[in-house]
Amino acid sequence: MITLYSFGSSFNLIDPSPFVVKTHFLLTQSNIPFEILSGPQYLQKAPKGKLPFITDGDKTVADSFFIEQYIKQAYDFDINSHLSDQQKAECELLCAALEDRMYWYIVYFRWAYDANWQVLKDTLFSRLPFPLSKIVPKVARKDVLKALRGQGTSRHSQQEILQIAEVQLASMNKVIGDKPYFFNDQLSMADICAYSMLGNILVPSLPSPLQDLVKHFPNLVRYCENIHQTYYP
Numbered sequence: 070m071i072t073l074y075s076f077g078s079s080f081n082l083i084d085p086s087p088f089v090v091k092t093h094f095l096l097t098q099s100n101i102p103f104e105i106l107s108g109p110q111y112l113q114k115a116p117k118g119k120l121p122f123i124t125d126g127d128k129t130v131a132d133s134f135f136i137e138q139y140i141k142q143a144y145d146f147d148i149n150s151h152l153s154d155q156q157k158a159e160c161e162l163l164c165a166a167l168e169d170r171m172y173w174y175i176v177y178f179r180w181a182y183d184a185n186w187q188v189l190k191d192t193l194f195s196r197l198p199f200p201l202s203k204i205v206p207k208v209a210r211k212d213v214l215k216a217l218r219g220q221g222t223s224r225h226s227q228q229e230i231l232q233i234a235e236v237q238l239a240s241m242n243k244v245i246g247d248k249p250y251f252f253n254d255q256l257s258m259a260d261i262c263a264y265s266m267l268g269n270i271l272v273p274s275l276p277s278p279l280q281d282l283v284k285h286f287p288n289l290v291r292y293c294e295n296i297h298q299t300y301y302p
């Protein structure tokens with residue numbers, strides 16, 4: 070039996086981590102039975118110090134990319150089996166753009182953007198006993214801000230981040246148009262990655278200039294709502 074290790078449902082999302090949402094979404098589509106164990110304590114057990122990871126019997130697989138590969142190899146489930154080779158390549162590029170770029174803008178507008186940091190802190194760390202409730206959020210924020218600087222996003226001004234995000238969102242908005250899915254009227258990894266990120270940006274309780282930007286692209290909002298209604302009603 071597969072066990073998915075996650076942070077746990079919050080903000081009305083299956084998980085505040087887009088990578089956990091991606092993995093959860095993929096597993097539900099595969100019809101492979103799985104259970105979920107949730108909590109930040111699993112970060113300590115995570116082979117790469119990040120969530121998600123899965124265990125399956127005596128196997129442990131870390132990182133949503135490798136989990137997808139594992140599901141393909143061990144269970145012969147390929148969500149992209151209906152794609153042509155050209156579409157598979159396009160799908161790969163879209164997911165990489167979302168995960169290597171847009172993900173960091175989500176992180177920025179949660180951890181570096183003061184208004185949302187308060188909400189995040191109250192949601193994620195509220196159950197910790199004193200004095201951990203004071204120490205852990207500070208340490209976690211410091212680590213994330215350092216990562217944002219190392220990765221490069223927070224070296225830009227907020228205005229510049231939004232300028233880059235706008236180009237990426239406009240491109241996605243154009244590609245999706247009025248279609249329900251990126252490819253062949255059928256769910257693929259492109260939709261799973263897009264929903265994982267867009268759904269995490271559109272969380273009502275975490276408003277931000279990034280969220281406002283997404284709302285300027287009606288195709289993206291409609292697309293994301295459709296996927297949500299169909300797969301996570």
Ligand SMILES: N[C@@H](CCC(=O)N[C@@H](CS)C(=O)NCC(=O)O)C(=O)O
Pocket residue numbers: 085086087088112118119120121131132133134
């Ligand atoms: N490349 C990884 C990224 C996973 C990731 O960045 N997880 C974040 C949450 S969204 C995490 O666990 N962060 C905790 C930490 O860095 O301490 C994947 O695809 O699974």
